[in-house]
Amino acid sequence: MPLHLIKLCVGCDSVDDLKSWVGARLKEKKRRGQKPEHIHTTRMVPKRGDELRDGGSLYWVIKGQVMCRERIVDLRPFVDKDGIGRCRIVLDGKIRLVTPRPYRAFQGWRYLPEADAPGDLDRAARGAAAMPEPLRRELSELGLL
Secondary structure, three states, rough: OOOOEEEEOOOOOOOOHHHHHHHHHHHHHHHOOOOOOOEEEEEOOOOOHHHOOOEEEEEEEEEEEEEEEEEEEEEEEEEEOOOOEEEEEEEOOOOOEEEEEOOOOOOOOOEEHHOOOOOHHHHHHOOHHOOOOOHHHHEEEEHOO
């Protein structure tokens, strides 16, 4: 069974913001002749990497709610120029909406077991992915989504 990570998406106000940011970074990498992969760098290396690579995703918390996920492709530990160990989390760059769920702020990332992960929105509520994000948020807060 895959294991997931959950992380705050700092600096994004919506899923569309995240999609635009990821799209721009992938486009820039392609323009420079680099491999177009979405990489998120983190301070700590996940100790349960094999479980994360086995179908895991990074779930993004945006403005207090889990809103979307990206599939984890690889983990690449490295040491930066200051001698500090870090990890590049390689993601597939495809943002998938999930059933919105409130999640309070925290630092870093947390493991998210498969049983606790929100389901993909297109499977949970037909047509909900086409709704504007503010409406999805409001329906979630009311317990209707």
